[in-house]
Amino acid sequence: MLILGIETSCDETSIALLEAKKEGANFFIQPQKSVVSSQIKIHAPYGGVVPMLASREHVKNLDYLFNQVLKDNNNDLKKIIKKIDLISVTYGPGLIPALLVGVNFSKTLAWAFKKPIIGVNHLEAHFLSFLLPDENQKKIISQKDLKQIFPAIGLIVSGGHTLLIYAQKIGDYRLIGETRDDAAGECFDKTSRILGLGYPGGPAIAKEAQKIKIDELKEIKNEVKLPRPMINSPDFDFSFSGLKTAVLYAYQKIPSSQKRKMKTYFAYEIEDAITDVLVKKTISAAKYFQTKSIILGGGVTANKVLRDKMNEAAKNNNLNLYLPLLKYTTDNAMMVSLAGFFDSLKNKTINQNSWHNLEADANLKI
Numbered sequence: 001m002l003i004l005g006i007e008t009s010c011d012e013t014s015i016a017l018l019e020a021k022k023e024g025a026n027f028f029i030q031p032q033k034s035v036v037s038s039q040i041k042i043h044a045p046y047g048g049v050v051p052m053l054a055s056r057e058h059v060k061n062l063d064y065l066f067n068q069v070l071k072d073n074n075n076d077l078k079k080i081i082k083k084i085d086l087i088s089v090t091y092g093p094g095l096i097p098a099l100l101v102g103v104n105f106s107k108t109l110a111w112a113f114k115k116p117i118i119g120v121n122h123l124e125a126h127f128l129s130f131l132l133p134d135e136n137q138k139k140i141i142s143q144k145d146l147k148q149i150f151p152a153i154g155l156i157v158s159g160g161h162t163l164l165i166y167a168q169k170i171g172d173y174r175l176i177g178e179t180r181d182d183a184a185g186e187c188f189d190k191t192s193r194i195l196g197l198g199y200p201g202g203p204a205i206a207k208e209a210q211k212i213k214i215d216e217l218k219e220i221k222n223e224v225k226l227p228r229p230m231i232n233s234p235d236f237d238f239s240f241s242g243l244k245t246a247v248l249y250a251y252q253k254i255p256s257s258q259k260r261k262m263k264t265y266f267a268y269e270i271e272d273a274i275t276d277v278l279v280k281k282t283i284s285a286a287k288y289f290q291t292k293s294i295i296l297g298g299g300v301t302a303n304k305v306l307r308d309k310m311n312e313a314a315k316n317n318n319l320n321l322y323l324p325l326l327k328y329t330t331d332n333a334m335m336v337s338l339a340g341f342f343d344s345l346k347n348k349t350i351n352q353n354s355w356h357n358l359e360a361d362a363n364l365k366i
């Protein structure tokens, strides 16, 4: 089946087409085409996403992206619309002014072209993104593959969320821990602002931290001491606001003559502290629940230090590790198409009148 995915929950407008089918016990997945329009430049001066600005940009972008993705070589929009079997849209969680744009756009398409529509949980979409191959490549997922993967611990870590789930199988999740305050990506974004490194903070901090020379590593540990909040707590919750405050107070005390060097030291230590906590908690959860694997999803999983540390830790603990391709770590509509595909297999009542009942839900839980 051909699935049109639409994503507008935060600051990326994205539309994608995915071909997917279930044949016997196997799933076939073939991403066709996707576009993501980032609003980074618009939100950068504010150091974070401004919901009403995001909403306005989604309105401006959607129509254009829709045409870009759907028009084939002959610019025949109608022909390809005819082929679409399902519309899949993120309906939560996210910023309500942003979600409303995508949901209403999708509902209008479903009504106008008489297509079935399904609302997708953005967090589930991040979780499933490790299954996506690159555009125009085909992936077959067999029962044997799924047996190797599940049960799994999922770490979903982005600008708005940091949570751990226990996944018995695709579609069967239990929330086992989440952040009590800031998300890990938010911590990157806010501490980056303190250091004057710009937005989004994750890539900015990672780039600054790379400037460290090997012989400076010991000095960093003497000069910058940041907490690893809740790293040894017996639960699977996180807390990152204390780390942000620690950076604020410690960096304020640095004399301006040393700020250039110390900025790099702080960036290195912030990345080290956040990734230490994420890895430790995820591995503890996998051991506690005796899962076969760990699955990462969300914008922060683009972070190379996190990927490397998790890889090492997973190996040491005999766990399989599944990571999304870099292009599917941050918000994108291909993952929304994929989640819609799996959800539609469970939900047989989806039809061309489903748009009636679909509403955005900013606080949707997994």
Ligand code: KG4
Residues within 6 Å of the ligand: 010, 157, 158, 159, 160, 161, 184, 185, 186, 188, 189, 200, 201, 202, 203, 206, 298, 299, 300, 301, 302, 303, 304, 329, 330, 331
């Ligand atoms: O999943 P995403 O695109 O949007 C939300 O659903 O929130 O994640 C965006 C977050 C931002 O906080 C950004 O700083 C972070 O992902 N991020 C990174 C990296 N790339 C993006 N964090 C650390 N390292 C990166 N390379």
Ligand code: ZN
Residues within 6 Å of the ligand: 122, 126, 158, 298, 299, 330, 331
């Ligand atoms: Zn996201």
